[in-house]
Amino acid sequence: MTYRGTDRDAVSFVAAILEIGEFDLFGAAWEEWYGAEPDQRLIEADFGAYLDHGVVPFYVTGYTRKILSDEEVVVRERNARLRAQFAYYVPLMIFFALFMYFLLK
DSSP states (O other): OOOOSOHHHHHHHHHHHHTOOHHHHHHHHHHHHHSSOOOHHHHHHHHHHHHHHOOOOHHHHHHHHHHHTOHHHHHHHHHHHHHHHHHHHHHHHHHHHHHHHHHHO
8 A cells, every 4th residue: 555645745745654843854864865853944934935935845745755755654544544433423423313313212
């Protein structure tokens, strides 16, 4: 199973997997790509272009693709999201079913 989505969607998805903000993801990608501390001015400029125009820099694209190439990570995250949705919606549906049953009784 491979990730299917835009580079912009991948930024949000990987940030969620790593449990960090998208801006912090840009910094981590910079460190991974260049092997050095990120230059905050450049990160801020690239992040601004990302927010305003949806432009994902090459170093962020490379970093997200590297993480998403690990299928185990993607599958684990998707399964976690499904479990969270199941844990939220099933009790809610049961509550409303019981509520309607006693309301109409």
